[in-house]
Amino acid sequence: MNIRKNVIHAAVLTMAMAASASVSAATVEVLHWWTSGGEAHSVAELKKLLESQGDTWKDVAVAGGGGDNASTVLKSRIVSGSLPTAAQIKGPSIQEWGEQGVLADLSDTAKAGNWDALLPPVVSNVMKYRGKYVAVPVNVHRVNWMWVNPAAFKKAGVEIPKTWDEFPAAADKLQKAGITPVAHGGQPWQDFTLFESIVLGIGGPEFYQKAFVKLDQPSLKSTTMEKAFDTLRMVRRYIDKDAANRDWNLATATIINGKAAMQFMGDWAKGEFTAAGKVPGKDYLCLPALGTDNAFTFNIDSLVMFKQSSTDGKKAIKDLSTAVMSPQFQEVFNLNKGSIPARLDVSLAKFDDCAKRASEDFVATSKSGTLVPSAAHKMAMSEAISGGMQDVVTQFFNSPSMTSKAASEGLAAAARNNY
């Protein structure tokens, strides 16, 4: 993480000294990257809930899908000694932050709220550092989705492809009808998001696990991985020329307005359809990314709490943790966000069919062993390794002369963390 321990200890000390003695309402400062339409609606619900309890919400929203910008801002705030109450941090990174000694111990609140019984282990394990809760989950996102505008397919007179083999013929017809086959934004995390769904579809969940979780060198360098890169190059042909650096939600907007036909993106995209008043099954479809029907790539958003020594700070952590875990919040946040509640006991009565399918598949794949962590969304490996892999995927995406073999070897080198 490149942050020296003594800097962090100094930061925590400064905060402790600056703290006021006792206050009745707490200031809850949260650093996150929820800035698109659907995301902003979701986070507004958290603000509302805390304010209704008398707390003050201090919003630190850092634009940039996938969170790379937010991560940079958070690291600089640590160095300058001004940690927020909480930050959106996910997956194995939570362990890296735990090692820095800056995270709060939420054991008391977790025990009182019975979190262990309410959360599936695949979620609660990620929230703990050395067996103690340090983070609170807000949701479970599914990444391996394909968002479809059915009217675009109708206009082109072609069926929605069911496999990667069927894909080019369908995409050619869409293109002939003046429709962009694939909505995409050329940003490294979006390239990697598309690529991980291709890897899952081409190689299957077992191969995906070997490559992205076990970081198995032969799998990373295999012909299966090369085939996944070949497929990425094929899909690249069907992305419009203005895609470079387009934000993901603007890509989703082209599905909403019918200019494009398909987007490979996690279900935060559904938050955009919802915000635009669109109805699943009618205006748009949520289908598992090609070849991934029986698998589920999970991406759990969580708020990690930082150690506080003031009464105000401690209250802020407690209020925020309790609010996030409440069934009321888990329902309303996820209705807007496109994800499903992290708590398995929250009713899905108000949720749409995409969320119901995600929930059923989440439970089924956790039993069948085909529930896998998202590599592109930093759930599968350390930030350093996933960053290295992301660089390789983006380089391949933007360099027509780079071979699939060289890219696969690049992934293997990134896994050795010496790329």
Ligand code: BGC
């Ligand atoms: C986060 C989502 C967010 C998406 C786009 C993902 O990494 O988990 O909450 O909506 O990035 O910014």
